[in-house]
Amino acid sequence: MTDVTKLTAAELGRKLAAKELSAVEVATAHLDRIDAVEGKVHAFLHVDRDGALKAAKDVDDARAKGETTGPLAGVPIAVKDVITTKGVPTTAGSKILEGWRPPYDATIMTRMREAGLVMLGKTNMDEFAMGSSTEYSAYGPTYNPWDTTRIPGGSGGGSAAAVAAYEAPLAIGTDTGGSIRQPAAVTGTVGAKPTYGGTSRYGLVAFSSSLDTPGPCARTVEDAALLHAIIGGHDPRDSTSIPQPVPDVVAAARLGATGDLSGVRLGLVKEFAGDGAEPGVAAAYRESVDALVKLGAEVVEVSCPSFKFALPAYYLIAPSECSSNLARFDGVRFGLRSGDDGKHSLEEVMQLTREEGFGAEVKRRIILGTYALSAGYYDAYYGQAQKVRTLISRDFAQAFEKADVLVAPTTPFVAFPLGSRTSDPYQMYLADLYTIPSNLYGGPAISVPAGLSEGLPVGLQIMAPTMADDRMYRVAAALESALPPLTPPAL
Ligand code: GLN
Numbered sequence: 001m002t003d004v005t006k007l008t009a010a011e012l013g014r015k016l017a018a019k020e021l022s023a024v025e026v027a028t029a030h031l032d033r034i035d036a037v038e039g040k041v042h043a044f045l046h047v048d049r050d051g052a053l054k055a056a057k058d059v060d061d062a063r064a065k066g067e068t069t070g071p072l073a074g075v076p077i078a079v080k081d082v083i084t085t086k087g088v089p090t091t092a093g094s095k096i097l098e099g100w101r102p103p104y105d106a107t108i109m110t111r112m113r114e115a116g117l118v119m120l121g122k123t124n125m126d127e128f129a130m131g132s133s134t135e136y137s138a139y140g141p142t143y144n145p146w147d148t149t150r151i152p153g154g155s156g157g158g159s160a161a162a163v164a165a166y167e168a169p170l171a172i173g174t175d176t177g178g179s180i181r182q183p184a185a186v187t188g189t190v191g192a193k194p195t196y197g198g199t200s201r202y203g204l205v206a207f208s209s210s211l212d213t214p215g216p217c218a219r220t221v222e223d224a225a226l227l228h229a230i231i232g233g234h235d236p237r238d239s240t241s242i243p244q245p246v247p248d249v250v251a252a253a254r255l256g257a258t259g260d261l262s263g264v265r266l267g268l269v270k271e272f273a274g275d276g277a278e279p280g281v282a283a284a285y286r287e288s289v290d291a292l293v294k295l296g297a298e299v300v301e302v303s304c305p306s307f308k309f310a311l312p313a314y315y316l317i318a319p320s321e322c323s324s325n326l327a328r329f330d331g332v333r334f335g336l337r338s339g340d341d342g343k344h345s346l347e348e349v350m351q352l353t354r355e356e357g358f359g360a361e362v363k364r365r366i367i368l369g370t371y372a373l374s375a376g377y378y379d380a381y382y383g384q385a386q387k388v389r390t391l392i393s394r395d396f397a398q399a400f401e402k403a404d405v406l407v408a409p410t411t412p413f414v415a416f417p418l419g420s421r422t423s424d425p426y427q428m429y430l431a432d433l434y435t436i437p438s439n440l441y442g443g444p445a446i447s448v449p450a451g452l453s454e455g456l457p458v459g460l461q462i463m464a465p466t467m468a469d470d471r472m473y474r475v476a477a478a479l480e481s482a483l484p485p486l487t488p489p490a491l
Contacts (some may be wrong), residue, residue: 022074026074033071033166038167044162047120069116076414080156088102097334106214123158124166125179126157128322132206136286141418147455157183174213175212181459182411184447185218188449190220191215191216192215192224197240199231202241211440221257260296262295264297266292267301272304276414281414288460292479303395306392315391320381322362331357332355338353392441409434414454414456434461446462452486
């Protein structure tokens with residue numbers, strides 16, 4: 001008998017359409033898998049068994065009546081806990097939102113429900129998506145299915161681990177500085193950050209509004225593309241949503257899977273060609289570039305001198321925006337309220353709530369951002385960082401004159417041991433050295449498995465111009481077709 005949890009989303013979709021499997025059977029298999037492995041992985045903050053079985057039954061009923069259903073109708077999905085889900089707890093990994101049940105669905109959630117995707121539950125994450133290891137969750141860490149003494153990446157470590165551990169074939173992540181791609185890299189899965197504005201932010205618990213981008217996590221490039229096509233596209237409820245259709249990412253992934261990259265120009269970013277990367281990561285990167293060249297791609301070296309300022313610029317812009325966005329957690333409107341005993345003033349209740357409800361990293365960012373935005377410092381910090389952002393976009397524009405896509409490792413190191421980087425914030429921030437430039441520019445980028453280093457997965461990152469998301473899927477699918485698939489050891 002085939003193990004249903006090992007099938008890809010595309011295969012599940014086909015078997016469901018052919019009525020070889022029912023959506024209830026598929027949901028049950030995944031819920032059972034969650035029961036079996038969650039003790040070791042802790043990918044989920046909330047499993048919605050009843051909601052999943054009901055959604056699955058609705059898909060089966062619709063199909064029995066002959067109603068038309070999409071390619072992923074009945075396929076289960078895990079959703080990062082930063083996405084609002086009507087009536088289902090949404091905490092963003094924070095104590096301050098404990099017990100909050102949103103009164104509405106995020107736009108991407110509405111689209112997934114309409115497409116018949118079955119939500120299994122909400123996944124663990126660093127508090128408010130700030131972090132690179134999921135260790136900053138207020139609810140305890142997630143463990144990497146490849147080695148449960150190691151981190152699954154972050155902030156979306158729960159989504160990546162759920163997919164890697166066969167708890168869900170698909171998941172949703174959000175990427176502000178790398179939180180879809182870096183977890184994908186260290187768990188041997190695929191993670192795509194769409195063009196900023198290509199997927200709606202309506203109903204995302206906001207971290208850094210000019211950077212936040214929801215996107216797909218999957219085990220194959222085609223699956224990521226199928227999900228991207230469902231969640232993407234214009235949303236009038238998000239003022240920064242791009243009023244254009246999503247490029248045909250599914251067709252691009254299928255074209256790439258034929259393994260022909262003739263005519264595609266790969267730009268190797270000189271500044272990221274292994275600088276600062278572990279030797280095993282640099283070696284896997286070179287081997288994956290060789291594999292792409294064998295498929296017909298042409299290699300050009302490009303220089304992006306401003307990329308070296310991306311990390312410091314990001315750590316001014318993202319905290320600045322978060323200090324403003326997180327002001328709404330005041331103990332009045334959502335979740336936790338502390339000190340409301342009639343003896344404290346409103347101001348004191350707000351202070352006590354924020355003191356108790358936010359973790360150390362979130363407080364660090366709020367303080368940093370408030371400082372960077374304060375009178376007298378604004379131009380020196382926030383203003384300078386915005387100028388760097390412009391220079392980075394210019395580097396991308398020049399590089400894309402010579403190359404169709406840019407490639408680099410996704411992250412400088414493989415999954416690190418739990419606890420090894422929590423005492424030094426800078427060491428944690430370094431995980432996003434290679435992913436942040438695309439966020440500052442706004443273009444799409446994907447991480448695809450690129451082999452192993454010391455038995456742990458490495459990711460290749462492929463970056464494309466804004467609204468050319470299809471290009472990165474083509475190259476990613478080609479690499480996937482050329483390399484042996486990565487399978488984690490049994491849990
Ligand atoms: N790790 C980065 C940070 O801590 C990126 C987070 C993200 O993409 N949400 O800010």
